[in-house]
Amino acid sequence: MTDSFEVSERRSVPPAEAFSLLGNELRVTILLELGDAKEGSQPRPLPFEELRRRCDVTDSGRFNYHLQELLEVFVTEEEDGYGLLYPGVILYQAIKADSFTDRTTVEPFPVDSSCEACDATLEATYRNSMLVVRCPDCGALYFKYHLPPGAIRSNDPDAVLWAASVYARRDLMTVANDVCPTCASVMYHDVVPEDEKSSDLEHAMPGPAVVHHCSYCKNFFSTDLPEILVYHPTVLPFVAAHGPDQLTDLLWSVSACDPADITVDQQDPLRVTVPFVLDGVRLDVRVDRSLTVLETERH
Numbered sequence: 001m002t003d004s005f006e007v008s009e010r011r012s013v014p015p016a017e018a019f020s021l022l023g024n025e026l027r028v029t030i031l032l033e034l035g036d037a038k039e040g041s042q043p044r045p046l047p048f049e050e051l052r053r054r055c056d057v058t059d060s061g062r063f064n065y066h067l068q069e070l071l072e073v074f075v076t077e078e079e080d081g082y083g084l085l086y087p088g089v090i091l092y093q094a095i096k097a098d099s100f101t102d103r104t105t106v107e108p109f110p111v112d113s114s115c116e117a118c119d120a121t122l123e124a125t126y127r128n129s130m131l132v133v134r135c136p137d138c139g140a141l142y143f144k145y146h147l148p149p150g151a152i153r154s155n156d157p158d159a160v161l162w163a164a165s166v167y168a169r170r171d172l173m174t175v176a177n178d179v180c181p182t183c184a185s186v187m188y189h190d191v192v193p194e195d196e197k198s199s200d201l202e203h204a205m206p207g208p209a210v211v212h213h214c215s216y217c218k219n220f221f222s223t224d225l226p227e228i229l230v231y232h233p234t235v236l237p238f239v240a241a242h243g244p245d246q247l248t249d250l251l252w253s254v255s256a257c258d259p260a261d262i263t264v265d266q267q268d269p270l271r272v273t274v275p276f277v278l279d280g281v282r283l284d285v286r287v288d289r290s291l292t293v294l295e296t297e298r299h
Contacts, residue, residue, distance in 0.1 A: 013073055018087075021073060026066045028095070029055050031074060034084050035092030045081035102129070102149035108136065109157050113253045115140055122252070124161060126152060131164040133252050142252035143168070145221075165250045169231075172223070175212050176231035185216035189291035191225060191272060193264050207259040208272055210291060225287075226257035226274055234293045235276065235285055243278035 021027060033054045037044045046054070048064075057063040071077060074088035084092060094100055106126035113122045115135035123136045126147070133143035143164070151163040171181040180187045190211045197209055208225040229235050230246060239246050239256060246256050256276045265271040270289040275282055282299040 018073055021069055022091075024066060026055065026057065026063070027070055030067060030070060031084065031088055031092055032095065034075065034082060035089065035096070037083075043083060045078045045083045047081040051082055097148050097150050099129075099148060104149050104152050106152060106160075111161060111252070113142075113250070115142075124157075126160070131160070133161075145171075161250060165252075168251055169247070172228060173231045175223075176228050176236075177233065180214035180217060180219050182219045183214060183217035185214050187212055187214050187219075189228075191270060191287060191289045191291055192222075193267075193270065193272070207262045208264070224259075225262065225272065226255070226259070226276070227251075228291070229274055229276075229285055229287070229293075230256055232285075232291075232293060234296060235283070238276065238281075238283045238298075239278065242281050246278070 030051065033051060034046060035043075037046050037054075048067075051067070052060065052063045055063065067075070067082070070088075072085075074085055074091060076083055076085050104126065106124075108123040108125050111122040111124050111133055113133075114120065115122060115138060117140050118135060118138045120135050120137040122133055122142060124131060124133045124143075126132075129146050129149060131143070131145060131147040132141070134141050145164065145168045147160075147164045147167055151160050151167070154160065174181040175187050178187050178189075179185075190213070192209045192211060194207055209222050210225050210228050211220070211222045212228075213220045230239050243256055246254050256278055257274055258277070261275045263273045265273055265286070271294070272287055274285045274287070276285065284297045284299070286294045286296070288294055
């Protein structure tokens with residue numbers, strides 16, 4: 001394995017310039033037509049005239065001007081015609097998914113799970129592309145994560161909750177492996193003990209939380225410590241062998257660790273032991289502040 005690689009070219013388009021290209025209805029139409037063009041399930045380049053006809057533009061000069069403005073930013077010219085560059089694909093998918101335009105709100109609806117603290121039936125709400133599962137009586141937070149509006153189109157509460165859980169699990173797996181789910185850069189972690197938590201760190205269970213952040217795209221969110229450790233490469237095989245339901249059931253309905261059993265072994269440097277008990281087997285996982293697993297012990 002090589003220690004590094006050589007970047008042949010590194011360039012970028014100023015954000016203001018890139019987004020200014022989208023302030024025109026015809027250019028958005030070009031992106032959508034290129035994204036819709038398929039041969040079977042594969043993208044198909046569109047020749048100039050076919051693309052112009054699909055965009056319903058008679059003025060060839062005007063059409064060519066707007067097409068050229070998109071080149072090398074969102075669109076590429078190939079031998080067989082025009083297609084989308086990766087940024088164009090991401091933009092196309094975001095438009096089709098209504099990520100920029102949807103403002104759906106779903107009023108509280110019941111979740112088939114009970115609050116561990118007061119036994120009330122949990123409720124879910126959807127607002128500003130965020131699905132929240134909370135106890136309506138005591139206010140305990142069980143789940144809060146962004147969910148694309150496409151998940152709401154089914155109008156099926158069970159399908160929405162399942163999509164939210166799967167969507168979050170995908171990102172937990174990615175983050176636990178130190179990869180940012182937004183930009184694929186390096187994800188960093190900061191374990192925060194209970195007595196250091198700020199008021200903006202909302203969590204269902206007591207005990208340490210983990211703040212995850214990407215220094216490149218500034219992605220930033222937090223999880224409970226056991227919640228993210230379940231997907232750590234050191235812990236995941238144990239969970240899969242002794243508690244596979246922890247990886248398949250709805251996130252807010254499972255727990256591999258009693259938060260009361262988490263111990264802060266020392267403060268400086270921080271050392272925290274998390275005991276996972278599944279199928280009668282216990283795995284103690286000791287981590288430092290950066291979420292590095294220092295040691296494990298099986299009982």
